[in-house]
Amino acid sequence: MGEITVIGAGVIGLSIAHELAAAGHRVRILAAQDAAGSVSAVAAAIWFPHDVDPSAQVLDSAQVTYHRLERLARRPETGVRMRAGTVLVRRADTDTSWTRAVPGCEVLGYAQLPGGIAAAEGTSGLRCTMPLAVTGAYLRWLRAAVLALGVRMHVTEVRSVQQVLEQGEPDAVVVACGIRSAALLGDDDQTFPIRGQVVRLLNPGLTEWVIDDDNPEGLTYVVPRDRDVVCGGTDEPGSWDERVNPETEQAILRRVRALVPALAAQPIVSRAVGLRPARSTVRLGAVAGYDRPVFACYGHGGAGFTLSWGDAARIAALIGPA
Incomplete structure (x- = not known):
């Protein structure tokens, strides 16, 4: 193929553009906002398959990403860090299938839980080392890496895939703009937002x-980064509200300070809300009904x-080499 248009400049869209350009394709990105304005910028951005169906395909992709991020963590400028931590387990039926990728x-x-955690007796845990991204630094690095590969980026409102096909005449289109993807394709009623609110402490x-x-x-x-700690959170399916709710913030602060007492006196640095693009399954593949190849990659929830x-x-x- 000649030129490929990727719709979306969050972490999924940028990663796809990077891999396509690295394979020799000419790539342009169209997005309503830059990465800094996307839901990716709100995320705690720790490797963990949250709000996504843990299918074999999902876990395979998660494992590939784990090792890629692990390599990137050797370069501090990428914003990726490898950090140890604990996933608390409070129920016997807790899904731990993700551990095969770690x-x-x-x-x-x-009795073995780290001393800084104040959890109820009977709680157990899974301790492992995960990649996490300092989102601002990582998204800046990824954007720069994409541009260095010759990808062109345009901030513009996209109303439909057909509009892109008619105006830009690309050889293929990849729809990877999170919660807006379903509306652009117009053939998907399975996608819904899960509202996530966070507060960041010093x-x-x-x-x-x-x-x-x-x-x-x-x-x-509780996800410590270089200078702040991302504290969450909420899981509110179907909510499109992107306003910070003060009562929700206070509830988050009570929970995280009870769990990690070291946060008790720390001031608030910032706060944010993001809409996770949820779906019963991740949609990844070709989309029928267009005169040129169109591919979808969205529905990743909190992952x-x-x-x-x-x-x-x-x-x-799927697209193949240039």
Whole structure:
């Protein structure tokens, strides 16, 4: 193929553009906003398959991404860090299938949980080392890497795939713009938002993360980055509200400070809301009904960073070399 248009400049769109350009294609990105304005910029961006169906394909893509991010972490300028932490387990039926994609995961009993975690007796854990991205630094690095490969980027409102085909005359189109993807294609009624709210605190020196999906008070996670700690969160299916809710923020702060007491006196640095693009399954593949090849790659829920490089490689394989 000659030129390929990627719609979307979040972590999925940028990763796809990178892999296609690296394979020799001429690529342009069309997006309503730059990466800094996308939901990717809101994410805690720790490797973890959250709000996504843990199918074999998802776990394979997650594993590919894990190893790619692990390599990128050797270069500090990428913003990727390898950090140890604990996933708390409060239920016997907790899905731990994701551990097959993570090397060296260790099962912890209650007495073995790290001292900085204040969890109820009977809670166990899975301790492992995960990649996480300092989102601002990582998205800047990824954008620069894409541009260095010759990809052209245009910030513009896209109303439909047909509009792109008629105006730009690309040889193929990849739709990878998160929650807006279904509307652009017009053939998908399975996609819905999951509202996520976070508050970021000044980092008192923490390096270890904690994920507590089954906290009885609500989804709770603590992800320390270089200077701040991303604290969450919420899982609100169907909500399109992108406003910060003060009451929700206070509830998040109560949960994270109870779980990690070292955060008790830390000031708020920033706050944000993002809409995770959820679906019963990730949509990745060819889309019928157009006069040129069109591909979809969206519906990653809270696992955009987790699946980014693996799914980008899948799209590149479907399209083939230049």
